[in-house]
Amino acid sequence: MAKEQSTGASAMASEGATDGSLPRRQPVQKRSRERLRKILDVAAARIARNGSDQLRMSDVAEGAGISIGSLYQYFPDKSAIVRALAEHYNAQSRQCIEETLRDVATPAQLEVAYVDLLDQYFAMVRDEPVIRDIWSATQTDKQLMSLELTESRLCAALLADAMARAHGQNAKKYESTAFMIWQLGEAVVRLATSVDASESKAILEGFKRMTAREILRM
Template sequence: MAKVAPTSTAPDPADEATSGAAFRHRTLAQQRSRDRLERILGVASELIAAKGSDAIKMGEVAEMAKISIGSLYQYFPDKSAIIRALAERISAASRQCIEQALAGVRDLDGFLAAFAGLVDQYYAIFLAEPVMRDIWSATQADKQLRALELEESRACAVLLTKIMTRLHPGVAPEKIAASALLIWQLGEATMRLAISVDRAEGDALVEAYKRMTLRELAQP
């Protein structure tokens, strides 16, 4: 009986080389795509800060980002999509900031100090970043952006609710949840107003907001 030669299971070096080359190509392509996305959003931020969201044009974004208009449309179908992407990034960064500020809270005094510091930090960021002011304005005219803002407020309110419930065990959870959501929504409105007036009045408004909310946080 003829012997059957065993089937080799060793990988073919040529196949390995082809697979490795394909992987490297995909990786480079993905990196180029990420770099292009960052360039688009960076250019859009500069234009919005300089001109306002209403004044920017897709062609201008493509030209400054050094890509074709067709390539730009592959990433964003219209200007509103760019603004939404920037708003989502701001929301994600804000959420991370909030989580970090509240992570170490152990008692009521620590909670109140952390929240007051968070308000000051938030205000400073919006004063320093003109693009955030304009994106806020654009939010009011875009249904999807308004929904995004409300969703973010609810998520942040949950963070507050968890801490308040722990620090005020005798208070009804639904009462705490309502207060937490209102505090965040009023905070957004306060910041919008504060950056729309002169600096001295804006500072006073932010301080008034802190006084009112700290009282509610201490005794909901």
């Protein structure tokens, strides 16, 4: 759930990634890092316009101003590019979650931060078509599924820690609840972005009420 989004995937080259999305060629020199950023920016723009199903390696290479052979040095196929973009948005979102929850120390602060995160995440997904496309691709890509599950656990752990601080308890007590809420939140945001504005608002507000009661329980 992220407070703000960057243009395309410009930050990807400096972010960590899991093995499933790492490019074949690790950029060390400035020129190589810039080329990787360009590749991902071009891919993100084309996915936003036409969807990942229509993404072609040759189009990405052309848009990035490199040969198809050079592109394959970075990514073996378009699925690897999509996974790299997923890592980018995950890292961006996780950073915001950490910042928003970092200073939570009371139940009141926990409630405000949690509601704020839901609003931020919905706005990010609503305004970023690439994220919605990655969600769709996740249904048929086992590596993306694994990536999504791992990311949910990491984010849920941040929420569990904040709940523990707010209630003066051990974070272990809240792990299952936080993980369930996080997974449900992903599904609810997907639903909210697929309906009209009035229904979307009602769905989000209803989810906030239900889950806020749960996270505020001792």
